[in-house]
Amino acid sequence: MSNLGQIFGANVFNAAIMKERLPKGTYKALKKTIEEGLHLDPAVADVVASAMKDWALEQGATHFTHWFQPMTGITAEKHDSFISPTADGKVIMEFSGKELIKGEPDASSFPSGGLRATFEARGYTAWDCTSPAFIKDGSLCIPTAFCSYTGEALDKKTPLLRSMEALSKQALRVLKALGNTTTNKVITTVGPEQEYFIVDKNTFAQRKDLIFTGRTLFGAKPPKGQELEDHYFGSLKERISSYMKELDEELWKLGISAKTKHNEVAPAQHELAPIFTTTNIATDHNQLTMDTMKKVALRHDLVCLLHEKPFAGINGSGKHNNWSMGTDDGLNLLEPGHTPHDNEQFLVFLCSVIKAVDVYADLLRVSAANPGNDHRLGANEAPPAIISIFLGEQLQDILEQIENGGATSSKTGGQMEIGVTTLPALPKDATDRNRTSPFAFTGNKFEFRMVPSSASIAEPNYILNTIVAEVLNEVADRLESAKDIKAEVKTILSEYVTKHKNVVFNGNGYADEWVAEADKRGLPNIKTTVESIKALIAEKNLAVMEKHGVLSRVEMESRYEILLENYIKTINIEALTMIEMAKREILPAVIKFATNLAGSINTIKATGVAADVTAQTELLTEVSSLTAALKKNIAVLEEAVAKADNAHGDTYAQAALFRFDVFEKMSPLREVADTLETLVDKEVWPFPTYGDLLFNV
Template sequence: MSNRRREIIEYIDKREPVEAGGEVSDQADRLTSIYDSDTYGLNAMRETLPSHCYKKIREVMATGSTLDPQIADMVANGMKEWAIKQGATHYCHWFLPLNGLAAEKHDAFVSIFPGEEKLLLEFSGMQLIKGEPDASSFPSGGIRSTWEARGYTVWDATSPAFIRREKNGAVLCIPTAFCSWTGEALDQKTPLLRSMEYVSNESLITLNLLFNETHKRVFPTLGIEQEFFLIDRKFYLARPDLVNCGRTLIGARPPKGQEMEDHYFGTMNSRIISCIQEVEWKMWRLGMPLKTRHNEVAPGQYEVAPIFERANVAADHNMMLMDILKSVATKHGLVCLFHEKPFAGVNGSGKHNNWSLSTDGGSNLLDPGHTPSQNARFILFLTAIIRAVDIHADLLRASVAVPGNEHRLGANEAPPAIISIYLGKELDTVVNNIINSTDIQAPTSDDMNLGVSGFPPLPKDSTDRNRTSPFAFTGNKFEFRAVGSSQVVNFPCIVLNTIVAESLKYIRDSILSEMKNTNRQTAFNKVIKETLSAHNRVIFNGDGYSDEWKDIAKSRGLQNLPTTPEALVNINSEKNIKLFKESSILSPVELESRQEILFEIYNKSIKIEANSLYDIISTLVLPSCFQYQKSVADSLNSIMPFLQSQKSFCQPNAQFSLLSELVEAINNLTESNQKLLNLIKQSKETKSEHELSFFLNQTIIPAMNDVRKYSDHLETIIDDSIWPIPKYSEMLFLR
C-alpha cells in the first residue's frame, strides 16, 4: 500500500489507549459526589445564595416563571464566586445561532477600581441577564443586514450555567437566548422556549377544563439518543473529503462491511471505551444523566443516550455532548464524525428524539391510564398527537431536512421520508375500536413466557418497536427517529411542541362546543371518534421500507418528500405561517428567515462537496491512475521486443485487457469530472437560493454520483501501493 497509508496503520498498531486518569479510574462511588459539580445548579445555588434568593431562583427553574431583576445581582455574585473557585477566569453567554453550532464570546471577570490601578473581579446582574455579541456575521435569513450588527443574548435561567475546563483554565458558560436589536429571534433556543410555554399552557387548560386536574406546569421532555462514528485521526487528516465535508465522497465498498452483523452491541474496543468513559465523566460533572453506551450497527459506529430531561436542558446538554465528544476524541487520537452518512454502504447515524409531556408533579401524560379518567386523558393526548402529525407531516419532514439526511432517510437504518405513526398492535386496536364504536379497553401489560424453567415472568410491553417508523409510540413516549445525528434538536422539538399544542386546543374547543348540547362524556366520545376517523390515515404499523408502503401512502394522500429542497419549500406555506403566527412561536419574518437559512446551508454544503470532489479527483485520484496506467504500459513495452522475436509465445492478454479497462475507466472519470466542473460553473447563474437548491439536487448530485462510480471502480483495480487515500476497510476496522 502507499507509504502514507502504511505509516498510519503502523502507528495505530503500536498506539496504546490514552489513560484518561483522575476520576475516570477512581471508584464508581465517587460518581454521586461529582455529578452536577460543574454546573451552577440547585446544589451550588443553595451553598452560595441567601435563602430567600435561592427560593426565588429555584421557583424560576422549576416553573419557568419570570426572574425578579432585584435578585439578579445576588445570583450573579454567587455564580461568580462559585465559578472562580472552579478555576474560571472568564464567562461567556453560550447560545445557539442558526448555523448549527454553539457560539460564545469570552469576557474576563476583571475590572479596574476607579482612580486606582487595582484589579477587581466583578460580575453584575446586568452582565448575567444581558449580553451584546456582534450579530452581523451569523445567519439571519435576511432579518439583519451585515451593517446592522447589534444583537442581544438573554439569560435562560431554567438551564444551569456550567464550567467548561481547558488545559490552561476554565470558562463559565451561561446558556442564553439570542435575538436581534429589532426583537426577532436569531437562535434555536428562543422559539423552543416559546413552544414549551405554548404546549404547557394548552395542556394545563385542557387538563383543568376536561379532567379537573390542576398543575402549575407541563414540560415537554426529551431523551436524545446520539449516534456517531469514531475513526483514527490520521486517517481523517489523509481524507480531504472528511476534513471539508464530514463524509467520504469516494470510496469503494470493502470486502467486509456490516453484513456479518457482528459489531452491533459487540464488545467495545479498549481505545474506544477509554474515550467514551472520559466523555461520560465530563458529562456527569455537567449534570447530563448519560446512561447508555454501545456499539451501533456499522463498524466504527457508536451510540450514547441519557435519561429524559426537560426539552431545553436536554437540547443544551446534547450540544455540550457533541462538543465534548469531538474534543475528547481528538485527545485520544480519534475523530468523531456526526455526519448522517459518512460512509456509503453502511448504516448512517441518527439522533432519535424520545419526546413526551410531563406535569410538574412528575406525571407522564403519555402513560396509558390505570383508571377510566387517566385512560381518557391518555386517549385525548394520543388523539391530539395523531391529528397533529397528520396535518403537519410536512413540517415534521422539513424539521429534519438537512443535507446529510438525504443519504440516510429511507435506507436500512432509518425511517422513510414519508411521515407516519407507529402505535403497535394493541394500541392500534384501541384506536380502531373507538372509530368503530366498540368497547374501549385500556392497553394492558401481559407476561411473556420464554419457555425456560427458572426464568422469572417478564412484563410484556404494550407495543413492539418499529425501526422503520419515523414517529413510533414506545410505551410512554414517542420516538422521532428521523432526526439527523448532526442536527440541533431544537427545531424538530419546536415543531412537535407547537403542532401538539394547536391540536390540543382544537380538540378541547371542539369538546367544549359539543358540551353546549350534550353531556361531557358524550361530547368527549364524539369528538375523539371524529378526530381519529379523520386522521387515522397517518397510522401505519407495517414495514416502512417496503414498496407496498409507498403505494399505500400515496393512496392515502400522504406526502413522500425524499429530498431536502422538496421538504423545505413547505415551511412557509400559508398553513404553517398561520400556525406559528397564531401561537406566537415564530413570526412570518422569523419563519421565512429559517427557511432561507436552511436553503443556504443546503446549497453551501452541496457546493463544498462538489468542489471538494472535483479537487480530490483532479489532484489525487487521476495522478495515481495515470501512474498505474503508465506502469502497466511500461510492463507491456518491456516485453514487446521479446514477443516480436518469438511469434509463437503466449500473448499477455491479461495485461492488454487491464490496460484497456484502465484507459476506458480513466477517460470516463476525466469526462465526468469535467462535466461536474461545468455544472459547478453553471450553478452560479441561478438567481435564488430556492432555485439553486433544486438545480444542485437534480444536476450536481447526479453528476457527483457519476464521478464516484468511476472513481470507486478504479479503486478496485489500481495497485494498492499507489492508491493515495485511506480505504474503507482501513478506516472502519482499524482502531
C-alpha cells in the same frame, strides 16, 4: 474514575449549588421565575451573578461567556474575563447582574435569512435561567437566547422556549376542562439517542472529503461491511472503551446523564443515550454532548463523525428524539396505564398528537431535513421520508373500538415463557416495537426517529410542541364550551380517529408496498431536503407558528432562506471537494499506475521472451478507459457547479439546481473513481480506503 456521586454535575451551577450559595429569598425568587415563568428581578440577577462568579473562580474559571445556539446548528460563545482594572494597577474580579442577563454578539455575522443587513450588527443574548450555567474549558458558560436588535429570534433556543410555554398553556386548559385542578405546568421532556462514528485521527487527516464535508465522497465497498451483524452490541474495542469512559466522565461533570453506550450496526458506529430531561435542557445537553464527543475523541487520537452518512453502503447515523409530556405534579400525559381504553386523559392527548402529526406532517418532515439525512431516509436503514405513526396492536385496537362506537377493553401482554426452567417468566409488553416507523409510540412517549445525527434537536421539538399545542387549543375550546364534557370527549376522539387514522401504520416502513399504500392514503412523500423546505412558507404552517407566538412570519421566512442557503453551500462544498480530489489526487494516481503498467509491459516485451502480457494489457486498457471517463465526469460536474453557482436570484431555484443537477452528477464521478480504486495498486491510491477507515481503530 472518581466517585460518580462526587463528579456528577461538578461543573454545573445547579439547584443544589444555588440553594447553598444564594440567600434564601434570592433562591426562592429565582426558583419562582424558573418554575412559573415570571419576570426576573434585576436585583435578584445581581446577587446570582456575584455568587455565580465566586463559584466559577473557585472552580478555576477565568472568563465568562454567553453560550447560545445560532442558526448555524452549532453553538457560539464570546469569552470575557472577570478582571476589572483598579487605580493601583491591579485587578479585581467583577461580574454584574447586567452582564449575566445581557450580552451583545454581532448579529450580522450569523445566518439571519435577510433579517439583518451586513451593516446592522447589533444583536443580543439573554440569559435563559431555566437552563443552569456550567464551566467548560475554563469559562463560565451562561445558556442564552439570541435575538436581533429588532427582537426577532436569530437562534434555535428562543422558539423552543416559546413553544414550551405555548404547549403548557393549551395542555393546562385541557387538563382543567377534564377536571384536573392540581397541575400548574405541563412540561415536555426529551431523551435524544445520539449515533456517531469513530475513526482514527491519522487516517482521517489523509481524507480531504472527511475534513471538508464530514463524509466520504469516494470509497469502494470493502470486503466486509455490516453483513455479519457482528458489530451491533458487540464487545467494545479497548481504544473505543477508553474513549467512552472519558466521554462519560466529561458529560457527567456537566450534569448530562449519559446512561447507555454500545456499538451500533455499522462498523465503527456507536451510540450514546441520556436519561430524559426537560426539552430545553435536553437540547442544551445534546449540543454539549456532540461538542464533547468531538473534543474527547481528539485526545485519544480519534475523530468523531456526526455526519448522517459518512460512508456509503453501510448504515448512517440518526438521532432518536424520545418526546413526552408531563406535569409539574408528576403525571406523564402519555402514560396509557393498565386499562388505556378507559383512560380518558391519555386518549385525549394521544389522539391530539395523532391529529397534529397528520395535519402538519410537512412541518415535521422539514424539521428532520438536512443534506446528510437525504442519504438515509427511506434507504432501509432509517425511517422513510413518509411521516406515519406506529401505535402497536393494543392502541390500534382501541382506536378501532373508538371509531366503532366506543372502547371497552384493552389487549394485555401476559407472560412470556422462554422454555428453560431456570429462566424466569418475563412480563410481555402489550405490543412490539417498530424500528421502521418515523414516529413510534414506545410505551409512554413518542420516538421521532427521523432526526439527523448532526442536527440540533431544538427545531423538531419546537415544531412538535407547537403543532400539538394547536390541536390541544382546539380541544380546549370545545371542552370549555361543552355542556356535557364526557359526551364531547367521546365525540372528539371519534372524530379525530376517523379523520386521521390514515397516518397510523404499524407495518414495515421499509417495504415498497408502503410507499404505494401511503400514496393511496394521501400521505405526503417529500423525498429531498430542498422540497421539504417549502413547508416553512406554507400558509397553514405560517399561521400556526404565528398564532402561538413561536415564530412570526418574518422569522419563518428567514429560516426558509437560511435552510436553502445552507443546502446550496453544503452541496457546493461537497462538489468542489470532489472535483479537487478527483483532479489532484485520483487522476494523477491512476495515470501514474497506468504509466507504470505500460512501462512494465514494454519492459517484458523488450526482453524478447515470448511472455503472455494479456492480463497487463487488458488491465491497462480498462484503467485507461476509466481514466478517460473520470476526466469526462470531472468536466461535467465542473460545468454543473458553475451553472448552479451563477444562478443567482431565486434561492429555491438555485437550491433545486444543486440538488437535481449538481448532486446527481456527483454519483457518476464517484462510480468511476470507486471502480478504479478496485483496480489500482493500493500503494498508489492517494488516500485511505473504507477498510482502513472502518476497521483501523
